[in-house]
Amino acid sequence: MEQIGLIGYGSMADMIARQLLKHGQIKENELFIETRTKGERLQALMSDYPNVSADSLENWAETCGLILICVPPLHVIETLRRLHPYVNRNTHIVSIAAGVPLRLLEAETEAGISRFIPAITSEAEAGVSLVVHSEALTADQKERLNERLSVFSSVREIKESNLDAASNLTSSAPGFIAAVFEELALSAVRNSGLSKEEAFDFLIHSLHGTGKLLIEKKMSFGETLERVATKGGITGEGAEVIRASLPDVFDRMFDKTLKKYELLTEQAEKQT
Template identity: 50%
Template sequence: MEKIGIIGYGSMADMMVQKWLENGVLDAHQIMIHTRSETERLHQLKEKHQEVNICSLEELSASCDILFVCVPPLAVLNVLDQLPSKGRAVHIVSVAAAVTLEKLQEHTAQPVSRYIPTLTSAVGTGVSLVAHGAAAGREDKERLHRLLSAFSIVREVEEDRFDAASNLTSSSPGFIAALFEEMAKAAVRNSDLSLEEANEFLTYALLGTGQILVERGLTFAETVDRVATKGGITGEGAEVIQQQAPQMFDDLFTQTMKKYEQLKSQINEADKHH
């Protein structure tokens, strides 16, 4: 019976565990968690599933087949340094942005992979990005794939494309929400609609658009063509976006990619002084 270890129990770790238990992919007694702070989230999990094991790093290392490291980027390498170096083989999966496979491998002899989760997996959808270190074997990859498939579509992407890809999988729910909030506010400024109405109308439009794209297999461009008849009202609006949005999104990529690089430098700096 395989054992799944988790270090750190924030919202992403909680999402994963809840989904595995809900979908019957794992039983509670297969899950081992180590965390420095016993959060409300963890108490709720324990109340509902008494068989979840809360344990030490030593116990995790001794019993787990796969170990998800769910701590902030600047804490990841520290955690790896604390793991016992001898003992059984365990597949280490880091969930942090900007900590490269190369960095992870410098701090452990175990096989490593990276996984970028997405908030939308809480409702059983979204793309999970994975990249594997050279030491990760077929069995390791298959196990990780199987676990993540329980709540998402799994896509393996070369690590050098990881940052841009995570803008589109992991960060995009935040970007989409920010974008539509501005559209809702513009509706309020330019009409007698209330913010509540604008939010509700847009939310359902968003949900429906996503469903149509997925179920009919349409591209964004095809959807624009279907809704925006030439010379019609939607076309006028789409044109404004096509003229003004490229600059905004180029800036968004420039800023976020710069942030990834900064984070990587911080991790390297901290590692040198460690």
């Protein structure tokens, strides 16, 4: 089994490391981590897995066949440059950063490159991981990475041109869903005698059950609405309001987030 390196150790890196270890995709002594701040998150991992190594990449990068860069977008290019003396065309480098396209990554290294957009839902072994592979990667390298990721998520290869919009539906979606349904719960509180705790509890269980119906029963959104909304009934009245108001909200959300991705790309380009 090949050695794996992680550079940066935020919440997503922690999720990836723990899932790979939990599912036997790597042994403790084969995982190497470099992070500038060795805080509570890393200390907790090393308490659970004491044979994981936390050291400067200069001391392990040359021996790792797979290296995941988990630093913020505007630190990715400098990290690739630090890696340059220690990697070769047989090394597989994976960036989880938004807004830094393959063409900029490929220009900095001879190693094979993939972009991986994880989702926090993978902590519950659910959700979708988005992957874009460099054409320079071998079929075996692509397959090995996809197999590793599939132990804790559903892996979908996607065109890079669609990656930013798709990320809104996978990686960012839990945050957007939380924001939308928090407002729904708070509206119920304002319009009733329900406590915030009651409203949140009722809605969270409804979300969980709706997700199970959509996945396990393979129901579409439209079919779910038809099952709940009787003709001329209360649910239909509410759904009409939502359909009249929310399209503009979501179009503005996509416009703002896609512009942010474009800005990150422009800033990354200035570093090359």
